[in-house]
Amino acid sequence: MLFNSLDFFIFLPVVFVIYWLLFNKNLKLQNFFILMASYVFYGMWDWRFLFLILASTIVDFIVGQFIYNNESKILKKRWLWISIVFNIGLLGFFKYYNFFIDSWIDLVTIFGYEIKSSWTLRIILPVGISFYTFQTMSYSLDIYYKRLTPTKDFISFATFVSFFPQLVAGPIERASNLLSQITTKRKFNYTQCKEGLKLIIWGLFKKVVIADSIAPIVDDVFANYQNYPASTLILGVTLFSFQVYGDFSGYSDIAIGTSKLFGIELMSNFKFPNFSRNVAEYWQRWHVSLSTWFRHYVYIPLGGSRVSKLKSVRNIIIIFLVSGFWHGANWTFIVWGAIHAVLYIPVFLMGRNRIYMNNVVSENRWFPSIKEISQILLTFSLITFSRVFFRSESITDAFGFLKQLYSNFSFEIYEHPLGYRMIDYFILLTLFILYEFRIRRDERAPFKFKSKIIRFIAYALVILAMLLFFDDNIDRSFIYFQF
Amino acid sequence: MKKLILKSVLYFLLILIVLEVLVRVFHLAKDTPTRFLDESKVEKWVPNQKGFSVTGNRKQNFSEYHINQSGYNSYREFTPTDDKIEIALVGDSFIEGFHQNYYNSIGKKIENSIPDIEVYEYGYAGYDFADQLHLVNAYKEQFDKIDQIILGIKFSNDLNRGKYEVVMGRLALESPMNKLLKKSKLLVYCKSIGILDPPQRLMYRLMNVLRPNPKKRELNKQELLQIKKEKETKYLANFNSLINEYGYDKNRFTLLLDSKITSPFFLSYLNENGFNYIDFSVYFSNSNKSTTLIYDRHWNNHGRELIAKAISKYLIEKPYLKKND
Numbered sequence: 182m183l184f185n186s187l188d189f190f191i192f193l194p195v196v197f198v199i200y201w202l203l204f205n206k207n208l209k210l211q212n213f214f215i216l217m218a219s220y221v222f223y224g225m226w227d228w229r230f231l232f233l234i235l236a237s238t239i240v241d242f243i244v245g246q247f248i249y250n251n252e253s254k255i256l257k258k259r260w261l262w263i264s265i266v267f268n269i270g271l272l273g274f275f276k277y278y279n280f281f282i283d284s285w286i287d288l289v290t291i292f293g294y295e296i297k298s299s300w301t302l303r304i305i306l307p308v309g310i311s312f313y314t315f316q317t318m319s320y321s322l323d324i325y326y327k328r329l330t331p332t333k334d335f336i337s338f339a340t341f342v343s344f345f346p347q348l349v350a351g352p353i354e355r356a357s358n359l360l361s362q363i364t365t366k367r368k369f370n371y372t373q374c375k376e377g378l379k380l381i382i383w384g385l386f387k388k389v390v391i392a393d394s395i396a397p398i399v400d401d402v403f404a405n406y407q408n409y410p411a412s413t414l415i416l417g418v419t420l421f422s423f424q425v426y427g428d429f430s431g432y433s434d435i436a437i438g439t440s441k442l443f444g445i446e447l448m449s450n451f452k453f454p455n456f457s458r459n460v461a462e463y464w465q466r467w468h469v470s471l472s473t474w475f476r477h478y479v480y481i482p483l484g485g486s487r488v489s490k491l492k493s494v495r496n497i498i499i500i501f502l503v504s505g506f507w508h509g510a511n512w513t514f515i516v517w518g519a520i521h522a523v524l525y526i527p528v529f530l531m532g533r534n535r536i537y538m539n540n541v542v543s544e545n546r547w548f549p550s551i552k553e554i555s556q557i558l559l560t561f562s563l564i565t566f567s568r569v570f571f572r573s574e575s576i577t578d579a580f581g582f583l584k585q586l587y588s589n590f591s592f593e594i595y596e597h598p599l600g601y602r603m604i605d606y607f608i609l610l611t612l613f614i615l616y617e618f619r620i621r622r623d624e625r626a627p628f629k630f631k632s633k634i635i636r637f638i639a640y641a642l643v644i645l646a647m648l649l650f651f652d653d654n655i656d657r658s659f660i661y662f663q664f
Numbered sequence: 665m666k667k668l669i670l671k672s673v674l675y676f677l678l679i680l681i682v683l684e685v686l687v688r689v690f691h692l693a694k695d696t697p698t699r700f701l702d703e704s705k706v707e708k709w710v711p712n713q714k715g716f717s718v719t720g721n722r723k724q725n726f727s728e729y730h731i732n733q734s735g736y737n738s739y740r741e742f743t744p745t746d747d748k749i750e751i752a753l754v755g756d757s758f759i760e761g762f763h764q765n766y767y768n769s770i771g772k773k774i775e776n777s778i779p780d781i782e783v784y785e786y787g788y789a790g791y792d793f794a795d796q797l798h799l800v801n802a803y804k805e806q807f808d809k810i811d812q813i814i815l816g817i818k819f820s821n822d823l824n825r826g827k828y829e830v831v832m833g834r835l836a837l838e839s840p841m842n843k844l845l846k847k848s849k850l851l852v853y854c855k856s857i858g859i860l861d862p863p864q865r866l867m868y869r870l871m872n873v874l875r876p877n878p879k880k881r882e883l884n885k886q887e888l889l890q891i892k893k894e895k896e897t898k899y900l901a902n903f904n905s906l907i908n909e910y911g912y913d914k915n916r917f918t919l920l921l922d923s924k925i926t927s928p929f930f931l932s933y934l935n936e937n938g939f940n941y942i943d944f945s946v947y948f949s950n951s952n953k954s955t956t957l958i959y960d961r962h963w964n965n966h967g968r969e970l971i972a973k974a975i976s977k978y979l980i981e982k983p984y985l986k987k988n989d
Binding site for chain 1: 692720858863866958
C-alpha cells in the first residue's frame, strides 16, 4: 500500500479510530491490532512475503533471548551469527543473488570461459527487505553489546519489526527507541497528532509536487542522455537530486507523521541535507537512520575514528562501499559509495567532519553568508555529480552520461517530454528551496508560523500545489521501495 | 480525540472553500456549456453561451468558446443563402474545437485562405456519422443552400450504428445532480486532472464486488483478424444504411478522413463508388511539428492549420470557386 494512494487514505483513519477508541485501554490488544494492521498494509502489496517478515521476526526474537540468557561469550557470538547469517542470507538471496551470479559470469568471461546464464533466477525483490532485516539485526546486535534487554513479549517485538509507517522504507529504528515505546502504554496526545498531520501534509507535498512532477524530466534525460547537450544533462541530474530528496524525505515525513498519530516518535531521517556545508554534514543530514545504523554496527565495531588515521580511512571506505551496496545490487551503487568515500576522506583528514554537527547554516541569521552559499553550492554539486551513478541503469550508462557531458558541452533549451512549461518547475523549486531554508532549524515543524492565518494560508497553498502538479499518468511508487 | 476530529473536519472544509476560490480566481477549471435536444431531436449546445475551455493541470491549454444562435461553437452565425458560397464542416469535438479560441478555428483559417466564403462549423463532441447525417437531414432547408458539406469521419469510431437514435448518455450529463456538481469548479478541476479516478474506480470495484469476474481469453491472430473483418463489414453496412436513409449527395458531400487510420477496405469502397474524400494524412505525415496537443489528442493550432490547408486545397478546385476567379 502506498502512502500516496486512496487505499492508504481509507486505511489510516480506520486504523487510527479503532486503535484509540477500541483498544486504548489494553496495550497488548493495541499492539496486536497495530501488528495486524501492519500485516494488512504489507500484505496488500504481496501477502506471500509476509512469511519472510515473520521468519525474520521469529529468528531474532529467539536469538535475542538466547544471547541474553547465555553466559558464554562464544555461545552469545554464535547466536548473533545466526541472526546475521539469516538476515544477510535473506537479503543476499532476494537482493544480491542475481548480481553475484552475473558478476561471476562476467568475471570468468574475461578469462575466456563461457558460462550459461541459466543460474540466474527470476526473483522478486520483497519491498522493504533492506529495512526490516537491518532493524531486526539491530535488536540482536544491541542485546549482544548489552545495550538492550530482550523483550519476552513476542507481539510487541513483532510490532517493532513490522510497524507499518516505517516498514517498507524506514526510518530504520533501533529497538532502544521504537521497541521501548511499543512496550509502554501510550496516551492520546492532541498536539502530537496535530504535528503528525502536518508532517503527513508536508511529506505528501514533497512527494506529489516535488518528486513526482520532476520524474518525467529526469526519466527522459537519463533514458536519452546520448541525444542531449551538457546543459540538459546537468539539468536532469540536478533535478534528480531534488526528486530523490523529495521522494525519500517525503516518505520519511509521512512515516514519522503517521507514527505520531499512534503516539510513537520515530527518529528524524532527513535534516535539510541540501543546505549542507560539506560532505560530512551532508551525511549527518541525509538518510540519518541508515548512517546511524552503519556507524553503530559497522564503523564503531571496526574501530571507528579511534584507531590510526590509516585504519580510520579504511573504515570510512568500507562503510561507504557497504552503504552503496545496501542501496542496490548494481555496480553503480558501489561506485556511488566509493565517490562519497573519496569526497568524505579529505574532510575527515582535515578534521572538519564534525564541525557542523550541532548547528544549521546561518544559525542565528536570516540569510547565509557568501562563504556559506559557496560551501552549500559546492557540496550540492559534488553530491549531484555522484548521483549520475546512483541514477544510471548501469556503469556503462553512467560513464556514457559523463562522456556526453564532456563531449557535447553546449547549451540548448530543454522542452518537457510531456509538453508542460519548464518555467513552472523552476519557480516551484526556487520557492521550495526558499521555504525549506526558512524552516531549516526544525525538520519536524514544516508549518511553524505564529499567526494562525499565515499557517492556514500555507496549508491551502501546499494543497493547491498538489492539485496543480498532480499527474495521474505518473508512476507514484517511492524510489526507495526498490532498495 | 474529539477535538482533533472536529478541528480536522473544520480545517478540511475551510481549505475546500479556499481552494474553490483559488480555482475560480485563476480559472483553472473549464466551463461547460449546457446541452439540449431540439425539436428535430438534434443534440446541440444551448445558443448564446460563452466561456473558457481549460485542458490539463496548470492551464496548459486555455481557450475561449462562443456558442452561436445555431448551438455550435463558432464566431459567426449560420445564415446560408443562395447567393453566397457556404461550406459546412460537420463533425465531432475536432471540428467543434473547444481547444482553440473560437476566432481561430479551422473554419476561420479556411476563410482566411479563401476570401468570400463562409464556413459553418457544425461540430459537437461525440457526433458520429449517424448524428451528422441526422443533423443535415433535420435542417435540410438550410443545408440545401450550403455549397459543400464536409463530414469528418473516423472509420473505427463513427460507424458503430446504422440508425440514428438520441444518445441519452450524453444528455444525462445535464441531470440536476450533474449540474449541481458542475457548479463546484474545484470538483470540475479535480475530475479533469484525474484525481477523482481512484475513488471512482473504488466505487466501481465495491459495486461489482459480488459479481463474478469473467475470465478474458487471449485471442489468437486468426481470431483477431476475423473480428476485424466482421467489424469492417458491419461499419460499411452501417455507412450504407445511413446514406440510404438520409440520402447522400455525392457532388456536395465530402468526407474528411485520415487514410492512415482508415481501413483500406472502406477506402477502396469509397473510391469504387465515387464518394469524394479529403485525406489529410499526407499533410500530417509530412509535418515535422506535432499536430496534436501534448496532453490531449485533439489537433493543436498547427494541426488545425494543416486541416484548413487540406480543405482549402480541395475547395479551390470546385467550380463555384473557380467561377469567382
